[in-house]
Amino acid sequence: MQLFVRLWQSLLNPRPTAGDRQFALALSLGFAALYGCLGLRQAFRGAYIIADDGRHHLFWMQRFLDPDLLPQDLITDYFQSLAPWGYLHFYKLFALGGVSPFLLSKILPLVLALSLTPFCFRLALQLYPLPLGGFFSCLLLNQSLWLASDLASATPRAFIYPFFLPFLCALNQTSLWGCAITIALQSLFYPPLSLVYLGLLTLNLGQWRGWRWRLKPLGKAHRLWGVSTIVALVCLVPYAAPNPYGPTITGAEARLLPDFLEGGRSVFFHANPLVYWFTGQDSGLLETSMKEPITLILGLAIPLVALGWRSSSGLWQQLLPPKRLFADLGLTALGLFVLAHLTLFRLYSPNRYTQHTFGLLLVLGAAIVLAQGCRLLSQLWIHPSSQPLGLRGWLQRGLGFLALGAIALGTVFYPCTLTSFIEPEYIQGQQPQLYQFLAQQPKDIQVAALIPEADNINTFSGRSVLASWEQTRPYHVGYHRQIQQRVTALMAAQYTADPAVLLQVVQTYGIDVWLLDNSSFDPAAMAQNRWFQQFPTALDQALAHLHTATPVLQQLQGSCQVLTEGEVVVVDLACGRSYLQSPIAGRNTLKPPDLYPKVGRSRG
Incomplete structure (x- = not known):
């Protein structure tokens, strides 16, 4: 004492x-x-x-x-x-x-x-x-x-x-x-x-x-x-020095972007x-x-x-x-x-x-x-x-x-x-087989995805992803404009029933694989998607397509998937190339997915 x-x-x-x-x-x-x-x-x-x-x-x-x-x-x-x-x-x-x-x-x-x-x-x-x-x-x-x-x-x-x-x-x-x-x-x-x-x-x-x-x-x-x-x-x-992806957005410009408003990716202006x-x-x-x-x-x-x-x-x-x-x-x-x-x-x-x-x-x-x-x-x-x-x-x-x-x-x-004490915001990837699979592919492979798992692809697999919600930052106009163009193009391609539209996006961005999940073609989930809500015109068009015809990617999902882990499905676009280039070809002409242990190239 x-x-x-x-x-x-x-x-x-x-x-x-x-x-x-x-x-x-x-x-x-x-x-x-x-x-x-x-x-x-x-x-x-x-x-x-x-x-x-x-x-x-x-x-x-x-x-x-x-x-x-x-x-x-x-x-x-x-x-x-x-x-x-x-x-x-x-x-x-x-x-x-x-x-x-x-x-x-x-x-x-x-x-x-x-x-x-x-x-x-x-x-x-x-x-x-x-x-x-x-x-x-x-x-x-x-x-x-x-x-x-x-x-x-x-x-x-x-x-x-x-x-x-x-x-x-x-x-x-x-x-x-x-x-x-x-x-x-x-x-x-x-x-x-x-x-x-x-x-x-x-x-x-x-x-x-x-x-x-x-x-x-x-x-x-x-x-x-x-x-x-x-x-x-x-x-x-x-x-x-000016940022190569600039200029920096102004306050007046930011007030017009959904990204900065409530519900946006970088919410700043509150009502x-x-x-x-x-x-x-x-x-x-x-x-x-x-x-x-x-x-x-x-x-x-x-x-x-x-x-x-x-x-x-x-x-x-x-x-x-x-x-x-x-x-x-x-x-x-x-x-x-x-x-x-x-x-x-x-x-x-x-x-x-x-x-x-x-x-x-x-x-x-x-x-x-x-x-x-x-x-x-x-x-x-x-x-x-x-x-x-x-x-x-x-x-x-x-x-x-x-x-x-x-x-x-x-x-x-x-x-x-407190439950938050020594619980820093660490993110743990939930799809290890997916990361390992992509990491085995060519280093210049291009992944397209409009699902939450897109946030983790370049981090855990070291492979490029065309766009992701987490890495959408609206502060530099040049960068944000390109991300917006990519997302709208991906939404149009994912929900189109026209193979030519999908083929054009695939060739424009050199996409090799496309990631989907169980909610990708669910209208209710799409309407509640915060990322999609940033693009109301593209979202309305996608919902309209779903009500009129089956999207091409949804058709390819069953025949060209090379990996399924949990809710995530990896679609090999090299597998579906013949269908994309010849719309009259049926799905039965596609090669079985077990012939694609590694994803092929879709460029060229």
Whole structure:
């Protein structure tokens, strides 16, 4: 018991020794490692597992190990063109050593969690002296990261906090090299947040006098701003070049696209203004930053402390001078959020500037409030009164101990009650035979599909798919226009009863196999298909065809299928070529599917 009391007192020491800090940091790293290992268990629980966003940012990296994969593929080339320079070359460096990008992406979240935790601890102590505050900051941040998918995705977003936290520590210490290096790394891995860095550096040129901000005399803050700005601009130059699949869509154009409206692939414009401005995906001020863990809501007490509670509690006075971070970071994020809305979508999604910054402020604020509460309760429990304790004294001490235990245990174990904790958005392919079959085909094979499984084809089989719902992104006009053309062509070909129409689409896009499932020719399922609903004219035509004649592909499905797994059927178009080119030929003239162990070529 005495050992426990001494350890607890070390966490509450307002003038912590090196040993006090090391003990609190070790606890923080222990929980970071625990959560990371639980995440590893999810990543390696089976075959064909990848983070949801990996189907955007990782699938094309198979080219690092085999440059012949996915040749001249629109989707692959597009997403590769979006990759930040540092992120791309980071994975490429490991691939040169034979490390698969998919394997690296599963291990990386644990490494990143362990690397960001010491900087979170250090930042918290720069704001509030108790080691317990540093521990709570690390605990809450790691919990929030593993309740979301950013860190586990190992995509550019996973590198935000490993660079953002060191930058804030360096800024508080006015470290020239620290700020310059971290802003360079952030620009190379996740460029949007480098604008937040520049905003903080700009506000750091002045100082707050009450509610007024005044410029500082020329000095270190100005050198810090100048050098960091030059470094950021140099690193951001590559992103100034126009995207080959551009231009970027404007806000006015986006309002006319079903993709950006409710029910669309990239819903942005919500009918409810409260949802649009506060909680909407990509558009909302808060979005995911305040969802979980619920203990983050305690962070809202910090502005209340600053505005009025400080005179009675003294908590605001206990915070160290870098507490101006709360105001600077909040103003910077809010300013960029407004600017991004005014210039849609030139600065990407407005939420990117508030989601992580506000989330970090809530983590720090909640940790400080929790630590201060534990400190006050500990005074009732640990420090004995000089007078003998009566019934009231023992009751007060007992209630203090119970409250303290409830706070500590609740903060640590509360996330374990959530089904989403350490359940990142990993996608597990459900058709292993399909992926293996396609992976055995020529590397330049072209797959056509209008079913959900199309989302996984290029990721798990390394073969090109003509279009997929998951990889339909409307932000660049050139890319989106080509995807739209492909989808409308596929819908026309899949539901036509005219072999000439199907043959024209097959030859135009060089399609080798076509994937169907049990709902492909079900009118009710087609009408409810979110992807099809983006193309109302094509959908109406497809439904009309179904009511008048049997589509050609539906006829070929029985005779030319080379693989059936679950609900998915693979139709070999080389098998049906004779039927497509000679409409008078009957289905009986087709060769049996067992003559096609590998899909033939339909080009030429």
